[in-house]
Structures are given as C-alpha cells and as structure tokens.
Amino acid sequence: MSVNSENAKAQMRKGVLELCILSILSQGDAYPTEIIDKLKETKLVVVEGTLYPLLTRLKNTGLLTYRWEESTSGPPRKYYKLTEIGTQYLKELQVSWEDLVNAVNKTISK
Amino acid sequence: MNKTVTINISGIIFHIEEDAYEKLSKYLSTIKGYFTSNESGSEIIADIEARIAELLQAKVNQFKQVVLMTDVDEVINALGKPEEFVDGETTNTNSSSTQPESSNFTGPIKKRLFRDPDEKAIGGVCSGVAHYFDVDVVWIRLATFLLIFFGGISLWVYIVLWIIIPEAKTTADRLAMRGEPINIDNISRSFKDEMDGVKNRVNDGFKNASHHSRNGLDKLAMILGGFFRVIGRLLGAFLIFIGFMIMFGVLSTVFGFSIAGESAEFNDWINIIFIDRSHYWLAFVGGIIVFAVPAFMILYGGIKLLFKIKYSNRWLNIGAGLLWLVGFIMATYAGVKTASDFSETSKFKESKTIVTSVDVFTISAFPEDKLISQYKIEELNFDDHDEAHFGHDEYSIGVMNNKKVIVGFPEVRVINTSGDNIEIVISRRARGKEKRLAYERAKEINYNYKLDSTGIVLDEIFYLDGGQKFRMQEIEIIVKIPKGKVVYFDRSLKNIIYDVDNATNTYDQDMLGRRWKMNDKEMECVDCDGLELRDVDEQIEEMNDKLKDNVKINEDGIEVKDKDGNHITIDEKGVNINGENHDIKLKKKVKKNNDN
Numbered sequence: 001m002s003v004n005s006e007n008a009k010a011q012m013r014k015g016v017l018e019l020c021i022l023s024i025l026s027q028g029d030a031y032p033t034e035i036i037d038k039l040k041e042t043k044l045v046v047v048e049g050t051l052y053p054l055l056t057r058l059k060n061t062g063l064l065t066y067r068w069e070e071s072t073s074g075p076p077r078k079y080y081k082l083t084e085i086g087t088q089y090l091k092e093l094q095v096s097w098e099d100l101v102n103a104v105n106k107t108i109s110k
Numbered sequence: 111m112n113k114t115v116t117i118n119i120s121g122i123i124f125h126i127e128e129d130a131y132e133k134l135s136k137y138l139s140t141i142k143g144y145f146t147s148n149e150s151g152s153e154i155i156a157d158i159e160a161r162i163a164e165l166l167q168a169k170v171n172q173f174k175q176v177v178l179m180t181d182v183d184e185v186i187n188a189l190g191k192p193e194e195f196v197d198g199e200t201t202n203t204n205s206s207s208t209q210p211e212s213s214n215f216t217g218p219i220k221k222r223l224f225r226d227p228d229e230k231a232i233g234g235v236c237s238g239v240a241h242y243f244d245v246d247v248v249w250i251r252l253a254t255f256l257l258i259f260f261g262g263i264s265l266w267v268y269i270v271l272w273i274i275i276p277e278a279k280t281t282a283d284r285l286a287m288r289g290e291p292i293n294i295d296n297i298s299r300s301f302k303d304e305m306d307g308v309k310n311r312v313n314d315g316f317k318n319a320s321h322h323s324r325n326g327l328d329k330l331a332m333i334l335g336g337f338f339r340v341i342g343r344l345l346g347a348f349l350i351f352i353g354f355m356i357m358f359g360v361l362s363t364v365f366g367f368s369i370a371g372e373s374a375e376f377n378d379w380i381n382i383i384f385i386d387r388s389h390y391w392l393a394f395v396g397g398i399i400v401f402a403v404p405a406f407m408i409l410y411g412g413i414k415l416l417f418k419i420k421y422s423n424r425w426l427n428i429g430a431g432l433l434w435l436v437g438f439i440m441a442t443y444a445g446v447k448t449a450s451d452f453s454e455t456s457k458f459k460e461s462k463t464i465v466t467s468v469d470v471f472t473i474s475a476f477p478e479d480k481l482i483s484q485y486k487i488e489e490l491n492f493d494d495h496d497e498a499h500f501g502h503d504e505y506s507i508g509v510m511n512n513k514k515v516i517v518g519f520p521e522v523r524v525i526n527t528s529g530d531n532i533e534i535v536i537s538r539r540a541r542g543k544e545k546r547l548a549y550e551r552a553k554e555i556n557y558n559y560k561l562d563s564t565g566i567v568l569d570e571i572f573y574l575d576g577g578q579k580f581r582m583q584e585i586e587i588i589v590k591i592p593k594g595k596v597v598y599f600d601r602s603l604k605n606i607i608y609d610v611d612n613a614t615n616t617y618d619q620d621m622l623g624r625r626w627k628m629n630d631k632e633m634e635c636v637d638c639d640g641l642e643l644r645d646v647d648e649q650i651e652e653m654n655d656k657l658k659d660n661v662k663i664n665e666d667g668i669e670v671k672d673k674d675g676n677h678i679t680i681d682e683k684g685v686n687i688n689g690e691n692h693d694i695k696l697k698k699k700v701k702k703n704n705d706n
Contacts, residue, residue: 032157032161033161033164047188047189047190047191048161048188048189048190049141049158049189049190049191049192050190052154052157052158052161053145053148053154055157056150056153056154056157057150060149060150062286073164073167074120074122074160074163074164074167075120075121075122075160075163075164076121076160077160078157078160085286
C-alpha cells in the first residue's frame, strides 16, 4: 500500500462533506453555488464537481428536496431544502460526529 | 483573429473560441462518460452544466463577449477533473446500494416500509408496519393474530411481507423506517407533491426542451416516469385489493370444505363420486393451489408497487410458477380421471308384456317409506337438504347392512302402443368410462315392481348396492298402453309420474286419481265430468284477470259493466241500472243529429 496523505485527506473530506452540506442547509435553503462558496471558506471543497453527485444522492435518499427558482443572471437555480428525515438524519450525524471527534482526539492525544 | 462558435449551455448562449469550445466539449463528454451508468446521471450533468454556465457568465461582460481558452481552463479547474468527483460518487453509490431505498422519488414523505430487526418477534414485519403507520406494534400483532382465525389471511400477508420487505440495516434505513407517520394528510400531501413533481418535470421539460432539445427525450422519460409512478401506486393498491379478495375466497373455500368435511353426508358424496379418496384430495389441494398461487403473486406485486419495494426473487417466481403447474396438473388429473368415469352412457332395458282381463288397469306406487323399512335402509332422508339434485332426479345416501347405498326415484312415462297388450319397459341407465362398464353398472341398479289382480305396483325408489359409485344411475319406466284400454293412475304415483301423453294437456299430477282411456295416440279422461283439469289457483287467477275490467268491488260500492258500456252500479247515489242497447243508443244519436 502506497502512503498517500493527499488521498487520505480527500477521503476524510468526502466523509464529512455530507455532514457539512446538511449543516449548511439546516441554516436555510441554498442553491449549489451558495453551498460551494460556504464550503470554500472552510477549504473543504477542492473541486466543485464533487458536490453535484453528492447533492443528487442526498436528494434521492430523501434527505433533501429542491425547487426551481429563476435567476436574473443565469440559468434557473435549484434551491435545496432539508426534509424532515434530513433534519433527523443531520441530528444523528452531529451526535455521532461529536462522539467520533472526541474518540479520535483521545486516541491521537495519547 | 480566432474563429468563434456559438453554444448553448443550460439555456444560456455563449460565444466561445473554437479551441476553447473543443476543450469544454471534450470535458463535458468525459463527465457524461462517467455518469451515463448512474441512474441520476442526466440530472447530475444538467446541474454541472448549469454551474458551468454560471461560471462562464461571470467571465464575460459587455466588453469581453467571447469565452476564451483561459476561461475554460479556470472553469475546469474549479469543477475539477471528472475522475476526482466521480470517485467520491462511486464510493457513495456503493454504500447507498446496500440501502435499497435509493429510489428516485421527490415527495416529502420519505418514510419507507422496513422490517425492524430490533423489535422483531418473528420477522419484524409487524413492528415495521407499526412504524410505517405510527401505531403501537401491539395492535398490529393483535390484529395479525386475530386475522389468522379469519381464514388465515394474515398468515399469507405476513409471508408476502416477510419476503418482500427489506430489513432495516443501515441508520438511514432505520430513519426512513421511523420517518414521518403515514396518515391521510400525509398521503394526500404526498400524492399532491408527486403530482406537482410531475408538473414540475413537465415544466422543466418544456423549459429546457425549448433551449436544447437534445435532452428532450430524457425529460420526456422523466415526465412519463412521474406519471407512471402515480399510476403504479394506484395499480398497486388495486392489485392488493384483488389479491385479498381471491385469497379470501380461497381461504373461505378451504374453511367451508373443512367444516363440510366434518359432515357425514358430505364425506359420503365425496366417496361416492370420486374414484377414491386420493382423487378428492388431489382435486381439492390442486384447486386451492391453482387459485391461491396467483392470488399470492397478485398480492405480492401489489404490495411491491404500492410501497415501491424494489425486490425481485427469481426463485420465488420460478417456485410459484412450478407450484401452480403442479397444482394445475393435480386438479386436472383428478378432474379428468373422475369425469372420464362419467363419459359414456349405457342403457339396460327389460320389457314385459302384461296380459290382463281387468276393465280398469291400475298403476300405483309402492311407497318409499315402506320400501325403506323392507330393505332395512337407514339414515335416509329425502326431505333433508343433503339430497343432491341432478336434473330431475333426486338422490340420497342411506345405510344398508352397514354399507352406504344410493337411493333414487324412477321416472314413469305412459305412452301408446300399437300392440294388443299392455307392455312395461324398465330402462336402467348409468354412466362409465366405457359403454361396457356403464352397462354393467346400469344392470346392477336394484328396482322392482309387482303385478297384481288389478294392475301394476311400481316401487317408488330404486337403490344401488353398497360400495357402488354414483354414476348418474337412473331408471325410466315406460308403460305402453294399447288403444281402448282404461287406466287408473293411483295418487301414490305423485313422486314418480313424469310424463303421460294426454289429449287435454292435463298436468301429470292432475291425472292422478282418475281413469283415462287410451285413444289412437294419447289418453282421454273418462271420469273428469267436463271439469277443466287445471290447477285451481291458476283458474281463479285467470278468472280475476278476466273480470278485472268488468267487475269492481271496493269501499265505494259495486260496479258491473260490459264492454259495450251497459252497467249496473250500487253506490251512495243508490242503485243505478244503465242498460243502453244499440237501439236506444242509436235513437239518441239520431235525435242529436236531427237537432243539428
């Protein structure tokens, strides 16, 4: 197995990306560009392309829904919104994320 | 100077340098290549295209109207190489493929039917259903238990559900399992949303189709998909209903037969009609399978459609098909085998010429009850509902010498003969697999009659020896009467008299208790004294019908009139006789005419 820290980082980012997207949407509906902008602030997204399949999947699993909104400057925008299940799912993820962070921190600091 | 191309991305027009266009186009086709295998590929691609359009739009303005190679490079850098993001998707797809709920519907109800492995008693079906309808599992279990006694319906449903409902394995499954409760509000909302979804897709489809018709087919497929999903649900509910009805029918049949199986008469008939007991069971079990298997599969399909369960089990389908075939063969075999024993009819005829000098030849019957005690046939009751009717014939099963015997009534006909003497023909009839066997059976029917000084006494019943199968055995007695002979039909013939040719078309029952004389071809009544030999009720009814227009008797009085207008009335005004014959009428008319 080759040691590739870049790959490991990418995998970690991908793992938490779902949590981040759901968190962003829990603060209000957003269309992909807004989500990307917020994620870019936290340097979680390196390439935007990652986001689209992920959003589609979250929508398909029923965590998100979307509606179309006309844009003055470009193509119509897909505004994503958390569903009930999505909200519940996010709560669970947040809890397990905190558990994970604590556990990992303990493990690392030892 | 560079050549530019005009392109349309997500409905926005761009002027782009030819080499930049080529790069972008190649990039997009690479992305498409990665996503075509994905179920929502076209949607992801449309999203990416929209983002590209947005990014490119930021690169152009009033002064810089053309998209350059550097712009495209920046866009591609921002979005990333397809393999970078596709990689993430693939892992995601893998993880989500273990959750079979990743179907593509967009309604707000994401609640799905799962079996709950944490709260299961048997297969977790009840707890899953309880979660789905948000009721306490106790009630579902109780209902399931009680419905077992309702023809075992819940047993079948439980098995279907166990097979087709997936177990909640992942957290997402468990969430979806518990999600929003399903009630009427939610169902109607989900239905509305689904319809809205269809509408949106239609709108999207038109909007985008006007921009780039390339995706038109995809959109059309999406729109149609939406319609079919709605129809699919309705169809699913309908199929469940149908499946239930058939299943219920099958189960109540089983139930009914198992109750009937307790009854001795039912068992007697089974034994006496079927070649042996095993044929009955073959026919019974086969028949149940032939109906139950399709009912089960309809129920199964309906539940799958309604709850959108993507489950397919090849072995279940093959198994059901094979089971049905086995049932069909069983039922057909037993049915054909039994029916073939009824296929041929044969007659065994005996005739006897009766030389008699009596003036009036009496035909009478030796009654059933006396015969029964004479033959020592027990447990026989023709008045009971157990008797079977086959055509005109009535049969019943009794016990003689500890053996079951079939008892039936003969039919008596009286016809004319050109001979000089009375002749009696006893025609025994039966059915069998072959003529020969039918003939043998016919011969074995026990039937007797006696001649005495006044005429003939016919037994009112015939019987089959113990152990004989029921094969439509019947007896026809034909009494042939020569011209000029007078016959008295005794009233004891009432149950067996079947047809007597007579000149007055008198009902057979009305001919009893009277003397009849044979003429050239039929019988004429000797002592009917001009009476119309018809049913009294019918005569009264006919009379009333006839008088309806002429005689009226009610609380107002009495009115009797004829069709010419002559009438007598007796009412509160007194007695009024209004006899207008033609002469008077004519006079009045003439008078009137003269006045004019």
